[in-house]
Amino acid sequence: MSISRGDLEPPLESSEMVSSESLRSLHPAAIRQLIRTRKLGTRSTSGMAEGYKQANIVILHKGLADDFEKFCHANSGPLPLLYRSQPGEWKCTILTDNSDIRTDCPQYCKFQCGNLTGYKSDLLEYTKEMEDMTTFYLGCSFAFEQAILKAGVPIRNVEQKRNVSMYKTSVPCREVGRFQCNMVVSMRPVPEGKLDAVAQATHPARDVHGAPVHIGHPGLIGIQDLSRPDYGDPVQPHQGDVPVFWACGVTGVEAVQSCKPPLAFTHSPGRMFITDCKRNESSPVPNTDPPETVQTFCISQNPLHYSVASAAAVQKIRALECHIGADPGDRGIKALFIQDELLKASLCMSHAASVLITTGFPTHFNQDPPEETDGPPGAIAMAAMLQALKKQVAIVTDHRALEMNKKIIEDAVEQGILNTPIPLLSFQDDSQDSALRFLCHDGNPKTPRYDHLVAIEHAGRAADGNYYNMWKVNIKHLVNPIDNLFTTASTIPGIMTTGIGEGGNELGMGKVKEAVRKCMPRGELVACDVGDDFAITAGVSNWGGYAVACALYILNCCPIHDRYLRKAVGFPRHSEQDSWASALPTVTKEKKLLELLVKYGIQSGKTGNLGIEVKGLPFYDTHSAMIQQLAEITL
Structure with a gap:
């Protein structure tokens, strides 16, 4: 009955x-x-x-x-x-x-x-x-x-x-x-x-x-x-x-x-x-949450989904966002800034069970390899935290760079930068439904493989269909159409997307393309035309990846967000906080990773130097100081 x-x-x-x-x-x-x-x-x-x-x-x-x-x-x-x-x-x-x-x-x-x-x-x-x-x-x-x-x-x-x-x-x-x-x-x-x-x-x-x-x-x-x-x-x-x-x-x-x-x-x-x-009398059920203010944020419109966090966690993540917005290259990136994109993207990733990351910008089109040192470190920092949170994570890269990235990942595991390898994939758009089949089981949009796609410092398609570095050089011959994964994802309910960049020609930064065209050098030509749900602007894209890793840590340590994630069933995951903390980016780990990139001939984006610098900025004391500042905010 x-x-x-x-x-x-x-x-x-x-x-x-x-x-x-x-x-x-x-x-x-x-x-x-x-x-x-x-x-x-x-x-x-x-x-x-x-x-x-x-x-x-x-x-x-x-x-x-x-x-x-x-x-x-x-x-x-x-x-x-x-x-x-x-x-x-x-x-x-x-x-x-x-x-x-x-x-x-x-x-x-x-x-x-x-x-x-x-x-x-x-x-x-x-x-x-x-x-x-x-x-x-x-x-x-x-x-x-x-x-x-x-x-x-x-x-x-x-x-x-x-x-x-x-x-x-x-x-x-x-x-x-x-x-x-x-x-x-x-x-x-x-x-x-x-x-x-x-x-x-x-x-x-x-x-x-x-x-x-x-x-x-x-x-x-x-x-x-x-x-x-x-x-x-x-x-x-x-x-x-x-x-x-x-x-x-x-x-x-x-x-x-x-x-x-x-x-x-x-x-x-x-x-x-x-x-x-x-109602206000004492209860045998203790409230172990701190006396915090709860804040709600919309993280998806299709389907409609809100998340929650404490005001203290939100304040920390906003501080992270403020710090990565520093503009040491004086490029005018503040024109691309949208408040709380880091917060909303991180909330969304916190709910995701599986995340696909792409990176790799072939800035040095006449070199082998043509990649720069901005992007891969931030991608690996995010992947390390996602793995620590027990999420499925994979990286998709241009096919020509697949073997090199496999070796970098193997070395990163060997040197303790990563605990476990990250699966590496490539994507070729060889049929009308290639992107749908790549993203979803049997090409069925009701059964996606990934809940969230993240592009960090990956070349983005411009309005004319080409891909440009910041010197207006067309590098389309070096780039697989990974953009198609992001545009297809936008049609599949439940898959959200994030772009991380600092020049406006990166995949996902199409969300701020009008500001790029108006305010960035050569923006009218190079601006990415593909927009993501969230666009995180950082002075160096790696910093955006570091900040996402830190924000995920903050959220999962927040009792209010943790309870919402597990729907108030089961027990808090306090015992796992040490493993989460060990996955955070550190000066030591990021220096080792840059040394690995140099080992494989990957050069600094602005100067072409083969050394531990990113965007022409030395690791000490520019990048190391940023990593330390993010850690201080986080911990």
Whole structure:
């Protein structure tokens, strides 16, 4: 038997109707009395006893209680444990002065061997069985509704007098014993301009699910149709609303079904146990996050996706962005600068499971090799951090440079610059769908191989179809059309792109091509015409790569961002911070890498010198000082 909205919404007799306004201001004890005497029917408790905590209920045989408690602690976002009763304990004195769990929910679900076998208005007939059963009281998001309203955020389901919408997701909870299920979330449409406010209002409320776990397109967490919730009612959004999702205690219902106990009970979704505890009272669920301001940022429009980070993390990344914007060559790069491109690109990469990087600019068209020392060090710095974060990462390069880059990667591993090799690929555009087949499994845009493409100091195609260095020399014969991967990626939902450059002729810098044409030397001819989602401008492109590596470290060390990444299931990844820190760029590692490039005949971009310099700037004290400054900001 499956739970349907019709089953959960039996009609109320008119004599039993109590106004929503009066229920909002009633004390919880009075509402529990109405529930016991069946004066409320089976309506949702959303909006009742304003300012007081409500609880999800799971009742299991005592033999399963220890594992379920561990399951709650392992997945504290959806299952914040307020109290675990003793077997046969009907009252919950820690949460109420006078209560009886057998009678004080408007409706209960009965499960047998994991199957829903009925709905009950009370559990008195199961008193004997419940003497050997343990009740778990779990925090409920209804309790933070007052905080949301106080922050000036409308609650659409309350406005529409409907139960909150709840959905099963594709997000797996951390498994414990026989308890294994995917998370359930509640959804509230929120005006776009109120996203920061709603995240900040709910962030401290860890005992009632805390901050959102996803903001944006429902398909990213496995929800196909918002108009068909698995539990609760569909809620109509207003123009400009964004779907915001919180971990939901109905996950406990899914956990019961996965465990398949002979007998179990839960509250009926949306019909909660109302406690006497006020929202601002101390909780048995500690908030381990710092008292930080939460900020939200849109990182994708197709599909719509927002990410979050603490104000402290954002401030650090903005400081990184400011430092890499130094212009030692006095080229006027500030005209190309767009604020927060480093932040948004790094947030986006933090969510990616797989990243493809390209680099290599054949500046020295009459030399062998024609590459310059700007680009590969920044690419390898990003790849090292992405690998440390356990993401899939590969580098695609021009075919003529493939073997040389393989040797550089091998040497970098041998010298400890990289922990493991980076897969190297090349791309030739030999058919109409070459780019699509390269980017997606079987050429299917619904199954991309990569979530994010990054170009750092790679030649970009100009408006006339050619590729130019900054001396206006056409180097098209040395460049594979890797641009086509980026233009094709822009048509595939879910693949985002970033370009890193400093002259405007690099792949991805087409996002700022008008500024390049207007402000950069020879910009009218050499400006890249291919734009990326994010364009990071740096005084030296390597610096942009270093900054991305540092920003990824900052984000993954941020408790607010970490919780959002893992959707509040599982445990924080604090133990991995040492390995992340060891992947950061250092003066020693970057000097070794430049020496490797020199070994293979790669020269400085501006001067053509074969030495440890980049863009004609000596490693000491220009590049070394930048690396040290970025490390100081980061750590």
